[in-house]
Amino acid sequence: LKIVEDKAESKKRVAGELAALRAAEPRLRAAFKMMAGSSDPALVQAAVIGTGQMGNAADASWIESLLDHPRAAVRESAAVALGRMGDGGISSLMKAAKSRSPRTRAMAAVGAGFGTSAAAANVLAVGLEDEDPMVVAAALTALRSPIDAWAGQVPSLKMKAARRLNQATGRDLDINIRLLLAP
Numbered sequence: 001l002k003i004v005e006d007k008a009e010s011k012k013r014v015a016g017e018l019a020a021l022r023a024a025e026p027r028l029r030a031a032f033k034m035m036a037g038s039s040d041p042a043l044v045q046a047a048v049i050g051t052g053q054m055g056n057a058a059d060a061s062w063i064e065s066l067l068d069h070p071r072a073a074v075r076e077s078a079a080v081a082l083g084r085m086g087d088g089g090i091s092s093l094m095k096a097a098k099s100r101s102p103r104t105r106a107m108a109a110v111g112a113g114f115g116t117s118a119a120a121a122n123v124l125a126v127g128l129e130d131e132d133p134m135v136v137a138a139a140l141t142a143l144r145s146p147i148d149a150w151a152g153q154v155p156s157l158k159m160k161a162a163r164r165l166n167q168a169t170g171r172d173l174d175i176n177i178r179l180l181l182a183p
Contacts, residue, residue, distance in 0.1 A: 029056060032048075032050045032051045032059075034047075041071040045073050049077050057089060060091070067082075079096075080110070090120060093112055094122065096111075097123050102134055103134075105127065105135045106127075106132075107138075108126075112124045113138075124150075143158060
C-alpha cells in the first residue's frame with residue numbers, strides 16, 4: 001500500500017512540475033530570443049539549444065536566420081533546433097535547402113537528420129540531389145542514423161542516394177571518399 005501511495009504522490013509531483021514549466025515557457029522563450037541577440041556566440045548557442053528543446057514552431061523564424069551565423073556551433077545548433085520543431089521547422093529547413101550558399105544547404109540536411117517530422121525526409125531528398133558534394137555528404141550522413149519520424153522513408157532515400165553516387169564525377173569523388181572512410 002505504501003508503494004501505491006508513493007507512486008500517486010510521485011505522479012502528482014511530476015504533474016505539478018510540468019504545469020510550472022508550461023507556465024514559465026513564454027517567459028523562457030522571450031529570454032532565449034533576447035539572448036540570441038548577444039554578441040557572445042556561447043550565449044547565442046545556449047539560447048538556440050534551449051529554444052530547440054521547447055520545440056515551439058513560432059520560434060522558427062528567428063532561429064532560421066542563425067543558419068548563416070559566422071560560428072559553426074551556432075549554425076549547427078540552429079539546424080538541430082529547427083529539425084526538432086517538427087513540421088513547424090521544416091519550412092525553414094526546406095527554404096535553407098534551396099539557399100544559394102552550400103554551407104546553408106548542408107545545415108538544412110543536418111537539421112533534417114534530427115527532424116521529428118516525416119517531412120524531414122523531403123529536405124534530405126533535396127540535399128541528396130544537390131550539386132555540391134558537401135551538401136550531399138551531409139544528407140548521406142543523416143541517413144546513417146534515421147529518426148523514427150522519417151525512418152520509413154529511408155529505403156527510397158537510399159535509392160536516391162545510390163542514383164546520385166552512380167552519377168558521381170571527378171568533382172564528386174569527395175562524396176565517395178568520405179563514405180568509404182566513414183566509420
